[in-house]
Amino acid sequence: MENNRIIIFDTTLRDGEQTPGVNLNLTEKLEIAKQLEALGVDIIEAGFPAASNGDYLAVKGVASAVNCSVAALCRCLKSDIDRGWDAVKLAKKPRLHLFLATSEIHMKYKLKSTPDEVFERATSCVAYAKSLCSDIEFSCEDASRSDLSFICKILEAVIDAGATTVNIPDTVGYKIPNEFGSFIAAIKANVPNIAKAVISVHCHNDLGLAVSNTISAIQNGARQIETTVNGIGERAGNCAVEEVIMALTTRKDLINLTHNIDTSLIYRSSKIISKLTGVPIHVCKPIVGDNAFAHESGIHQHGVLANPLTYEIMTPQSVGKTESTLVLGKLSGRHAFSAHLESLGYHLSKGEIDEAFTRFKELADKKKKITNEDIEAIALDNKSNIPQIYKLENFKLTTGANQLSSIEIEIKYGDKVLSEVYTADGPITTTYSALAKLTEEKWPLASYDIKAIPEGDDALGEVIVRLKKNGRQFTGKSVSHNIIEASILAYLDCVNRALAEEQDLNVLF
Ligand code: KIV
Ligand code: ZN
Numbered sequence: 284m285e286n287n288r289i290i291i292f293d294t295t296l297r298d299g300e301q302t303p304g305v306n307l308n309l310t311e312k313l314e315i316a317k318q319l320e321a322l323g324v325d326i327i328e329a330g331f332p333a334a335s336n337g338d339y340l341a342v343k344g345v346a347s348a349v350n351c352s353v354a355a356l357c358r359c360l361k362s363d364i365d366r367g368w369d370a371v372k373l374a375k376k377p378r379l380h381l382f383l384a385t386s387e388i389h390m391k392y393k394l395k396s397t398p399d400e401v402f403e404r405a406t407s408c409v410a411y412a413k414s415l416c417s418d419i420e421f422s423c424e425d426a427s428r429s430d431l432s433f434i435c436k437i438l439e440a441v442i443d444a445g446a447t448t449v450n451i452p453d454t455v456g457y458k459i460p461n462e463f464g465s466f467i468a469a470i471k472a473n474v475p476n477i478a479k480a481v482i483s484v485h486c487h488n489d490l491g492l493a494v495s496n497t498i499s500a501i502q503n504g505a506r507q508i509e510t511t512v513n514g515i516g517e518r519a520g521n522c523a524v525e526e527v528i529m530a531l532t533t534r535k536d537l538i539n540l541t542h543n544i545d546t547s548l549i550y551r552s553s554k555i556i557s558k559l560t561g562v563p564i565h566v567c568k569p570i571v572g573d574n575a576f577a578h579e580s581g582i583h584q585h586g587v588l589a590n591p592l593t594y595e596i597m598t599p600q601s602v603g604k605t606e607s608t609l610v611l612g613k614l615s616g617r618h619a620f621s622a623h624l625e626s627l628g629y630h631l632s633k634g635e636i637d638e639a640f641t642r643f644k645e646l647a648d649k650k651k652k653i654t655n656e657d658i659e660a661i662a663l664d665n666k667s668n669i670p671q672i673y674k675l676e677n678f679k680l681t682t683g684a685n686q687l688s689s690i691e692i693e694i695k696y697g698d699k700v701l702s703e704v705y706t707a708d709g710p711i712t713t714t715y716s717a718l719a720k721l722t723e724e725k726w727p728l729a730s731y732d733i734k735a736i737p738e739g740d741d742a743l744g745e746v747i748v749r750l751k752k753n754g755r756q757f758t759g760k761s762v763s764h765n766i767i768e769a770s771i772l773a774y775l776d777c778v779n780r781a782l783a784e785e786q787d788l789n790v791l792f
Contacts, residue, residue, distance in 0.1 A: 310668035726750040
């Protein structure tokens, strides 16, 4: 089944959510799913329903929220397949995605099974899944370190059993582009019924080769590629959709294939996913990094002014990156604000618009110029779907050179107001120590990032905090004109998310 169209299977909500510290709730997953659909992905892998109730509900929610295909990941177990089918069956185009490891090391140490047992399990589970759903994908986990003849034998059998897509993951990001391309070509040449299925690839980025390996696979016959926005995912992540799509678009002269991605929505999608997951984008990241289209050296700037093609192989406009412009001011009304949010692609509920508008007004009082970036930051910092277990009431911090910092802080826990006075070395240590005492949640800090949005003197401070709890990381984020306030709100966001998930306070998780 080879044609000229590349199918984009997006796994931002499944493999991407396996990025350490990423914990999205249902509202956030639905927002991402809608953005992915707008971006033009063909299939959204919405989660792994047997893994947790939260994943099950997320797949179910996404299945009824979008029109594109929705896939549920399942191990080769009847109980996983039943749970996966239950979650995805109401999708307009449901898909079951079954996986089983095929490399010697995984079969021996992880599955404790012989190749014959793996073969039998894969084929019988695909046949069972096919009795429920017509669209079946089968993945040979750790395919790139598996024996080629064993892979070919399994693929032939699962295609006979009903698999319509066969996925070849480079699970540990081990292959080199030529080698991976030849591996795909060999599968294509040696699986007799391969024309009845789409060959897919799923490349991890451990050696920084996920995009290159994906392109090499395409050049050798793969027609589905599995990607995430910003390349997020397990360990070093997955193949980044924006990179592979812009490579295909820019080098259409060499690889003449089509896809359904609206490249003008790449930049916005990248930002939305970064904000909601709390995974920052490196400034040098291709396509979507802040520096991706910045020309620093005088020679480059001169060349670009004379003719952009001297140093630009694609334009910022082609990925939807536009100049930051002054858009709204102090006197703008609620209607103009909500219309502007819509024009930026943010579809908020009435309650969310109310919250965002209040924050916009507060900001407009403090800041002369309100840009698209400010408005996006406010829209994406919406807390209305996070249970406000702890809420900031007030704080006063004093700090200075060669002196200890001191904070007086009040937070609300239900109706109770809790207060603390704390003195220590450094404003953030002081603030976070006070919060740890107040919330009685003494979780070590895994990371703390602060960024100005947009750049410039009059910027908002965006803080992303990760706290470690019982071997897991939780992320909290916030923006404010006051960076200490943003730091406090991000900390409380993190604690509120973790506690809500733990106490199952919110079925949305
Ligand atoms: O990396 C991998 O092998 C996977 C499979 C489940 C497709 O994520
Ligand atoms: Zn993976």
